[in-house]
Amino acid sequence: MVKIITSFLCLIFLAFSTVHGEPQDTCKKLKCGDKGPAVHFPFSLKGRHPDHCVFPGFVLSCNEKHETILELPIPFKFPVKSIDYKAQAIQLYDPERCLLVKLLKVFNKSISPFHFSKDHMTDLTLFNCSLAERQLQERVPCFNGPGYQVYSVPSSYSIEVLPLLSCTKMYNRSSVPYYSNDPDNLYLEWSEPNCGQCEAKGKKCRLKNNGTKSEIECVDFSQAGTKRKWVATGASLGSFVVLLLVVAAYRVYSSDRKEKANQLKIERFLDDYRALKPSRYSYADIKRITNDFKDKLGEGAYGTVYKGMLSSELFVAVKVLNSSKGDGEEFINEVGTMGHIHHVNVVRLVGFCADGFRRALVYEFSPNGSLQDFISSPDNKNSFLGWDKMQDIALAIAKGIEYLHQGCDQRILHFDIKPHNVLLDHNFTPKISDFGLAKLCSKDQSIVSMTTARGTMGYIAPEVFSRNFGNVSYKSDVYSFGMLLLEMVGGRKNVDSATENTNEIYYPQWIYNLLEEGDDLRIHIGEGGERKIPKKLAIVGLWCIQWHPVDRPSMKAVVQMLEGGESLTVPPNPFASTGAAGTNANTAARNLNIQLEAIPELE
Template sequence: MGIVSAQMQQAVLITYLCLILVAFSKVHGETQKPCEELKCSPHGPAIRFPFRIKDRHPDHCGYPGFVVSCNDRHETVLELPTIPVKLSVESINYERQEMYLYDPDNCLVAKLIEIRNMSFSPFYVIDRQNITLFNCSSLVMQHGGLDPNPNYPVAAPCLNSPGHQVYAVDSAGHVEDLQSCTKMYNVFSVPYYFRGEQVVPFPWSKPNCTECDAEGKKCRLKNSDTNNEIECVLDLRKANMSATTKSVITGAFLGSFVLILLVIAAYRVYSYDKNEKENRLKIERFLEEYRALKPSRYSYADIKEITDQFKDKLGEGAYGTVYKGKLSSDLFVAVKVLDSSKGDGEDFINEVGAMGRIHHVNVVRLVGFCADGFRRALVYEFLPNGPLQDFISSADNKYCFLGWDKLQDIALGVAQGIEYLHQGCDQRILHFDIKPHNVLLDYNFTPKLSDFGLAKLCSKDESIVSMTTARGTMGYIAPEVFSRNFGKVSYKSDVYSFGMLLLEIIRGKKNIGATTENTNQDYYPEAVYNLLEEGEDPRIHFGEEGDDEIPMKLAIVGLWCIQWNPVDRPSMNAVVQMLEGGEKLTKPPNPFASTGSTRSFATGPSRNSNLELETIVELE
């Protein structure tokens, strides 16, 4: 109710100010001829600034380079001198600043081949692909052609010859259905198109009218400006002024009581919106720099359509709710809708910024995102087997035991994913929330790291990252994250969390820490070490006899990873080698000994981590 109330106050304040401006001042820009919104056909896209229709709009109604025309079929055609072919405009999304082009002759592929090396200024290509052209015999055509599914080849009828049909296929895709066809040649760097719809998107970044739209104003070129700068002006058509309304506002303006109310309302709205506007501006600046990484940006309306009005809920966390969605008939996604009442947008920026730099088989792929006002969402690939936690939480639930070989493969995959975050990217990514809930499993039970809301980026050649507050999940957080008395925060903090994950895998149920509620129960990691000391099997039995080497290996690696001193923990590269190797591992030092120093993972002497590592500034 607080959000709704503040928005109503803001609406009332804006209305008062608009009426006062109309009644007592000359509106800026009144001398410029109004520019109407026009269409080439009743069902065609609406044309307004920065676009204009040639011969129907004055020149000042559009931005240079944004000219369209209406052809004899009443189609909207893009008019750019650098494009030798004609492409029609299917739709224009002014909020996302994207236009969608198609070929009315149903031969978009051939048109894109012709224009692939040409400039589209002021537009740019979102993504490109390599395609291969195949010449198919009439025998294929007699059987109804090829499957029109978007994952299959696309016909290019304008390239056909008598008795032959030309198809284009993604060079990296499968070509099993083209065995009766002849390969013609490859075409590189073709603008990406939606194969099922034969539509290609072309966004623009300048002019940027989003701020005008957010203020409820109209965007246009400045008067007598030769630098093509834009300005935001009041849209008089939305004011809907009447003589009666003007009289009421005149009286209100003269009344001191109304003035006082306006000042109070303005102050309250300013106080409420200040932080939200700063957060939105921070996110928009980040997304502008992030554009080159090329994930899809969706509006909130798109998110509702993808999730079928948030019909299928998968789960709920501290910062948002996850829904199952569908981008096409065979492409499912998981949509995480963030809670707008929590945080300042930092988690959103962390997750989008980190995952846009990651391309690894053991890390969840970010398909796209939504930053539509105060509404934010993240779109990931859908992993049907859910979190690892479901398969190790207990032995008597509905999820079957995966077996030690599969659990070892999962542990190795998670380790390789973390190693990639630490060493495989341009900047080192520290996850800070590694736990079984954040390890998702695909159809083949391949593990993928997820949830980068707490992640931090730092230089690869540095060891330490500065932090102002502890972050992570109880039971998995490294001791130095709680207190600098245990050392300084670094990539070794992720190693600790991974060690706790390994111990929970072999335990097979939720970790029990040394909490006041469980004072009569042994601290499980310490119990594992004691079992190793006694030569016993630390695993939890599931009613099946099997090889005890795997749980023993996981226990030893896990205990190396949770050494109290960060310097004594191995790097993730060393962890991967330990999990892959077949040789017998050295038993780690006791991580729970109350001595002043511990042995290093390397065979060298004891060291003090507080003296060896220098603090660096974390990157924004």
């Protein structure tokens, strides 16, 4: 019965399309393949559209791969990726990935009736470098030879800051339609025929009857006279049939068993959706998601964060990166690192935007802000979450860092663990965020080579500043986590008000002194058994901030310490330089004789 009704509905729709489309619009939409762009006026497909649909210079063709090809008055043919008829813009791509080389060969030649998009123009300087040069990133594909490679650099860059010891400047080129962040795509626009306003009104553009070969007119094909009555009659009949089908479908699928099956299907779909790779958005999408950047959440050195909405129930945080800051390394790190991370305690990267020089990152939204908001004012009981919750948060952060160190295909070193980079969702579940300084290294190695210090002052491990303390490794994240734990216990630089010269006291050392003297920690908050939790967090934090990396536990051991009992021993004093602590320092120095070979960072 259902098959019969479905077949009848298909016949109704077929009749609709015949009556509605029969008439006037003979310049219909065509495609070269299933995935190709829709081709209609002013464009036409060679041999498939009638002559009256052809506008000079806008002829496309299909190749043997079912790609849509635009033939320009230059010795190169480019497949068409998309056509925006309202904006009068077309996007081409180079499957050979040699776009810049081809553009340089036809530099300043006419591509009429098209012109290059002004939004995708840049000034470039080309350098001929030896193959030993590895510090420049913008390598020009297909432009190399025996012993050399060509690199492109924006002409606005100061030559004093570029690593060009083994490079020779070739030449400058102004207004080149090429961006290294989008190296395979070419954007063109056209002014004539001007059909954009017509398309925006939902009408169709076509050559004017009895006019010249370039005169156009805007026509509303929906007004079809008598045939429109047939369409209205068919629409009424079709609506009635659809209504019958809806009633029948409701009765068939209204049982509890079917309803539960549908709900389970939806839940599985949402689970699969959360595991997908990040989506790529255009800059227009970013503006729509953020409602034209209406709700600003915060601002940092590399960009501004706005609240956005993907749907009525799914909110996101959109970080729009400053185009004047850096060379895109933070953007590459975030997308490359977070695209394959899926952990409950690591913030999820929903998508990203790389639209020319505009870059943005789209994260899941954490309505309770950062952990910093709940530990920066320890005397304010209204912002304190309680020691049980603080212990849960500390353990969850530790599990997130352990996942970064051991749970991925490559070891991920964050290098900026701090309360400000730990976000809290609606259940106060912590999410590690901001991977702009992260580094990848091989999972079976533990040490990375670094040329400059990275991180936030107060959380940077000593070895990041000086190799006298040891090599830089995953233990650097352990140190930062230890400082975070101590800050959760004592509040930021929180010391007893009776202590003199409090501004000169290093607060981790103050916490160690309290433990050594047997005093209670933060006794103004919490009663009874709650006093054991800050003591545990303090001891674990002090183990994590030992000066030498070999004396710090791994994150796996940290998780075990936080999950375990209360029988934790206080570590050696990391702040003393004489006496018993000096002996401990000597022991640590002897342990440093067992070194791992430094390995390079992965690209």
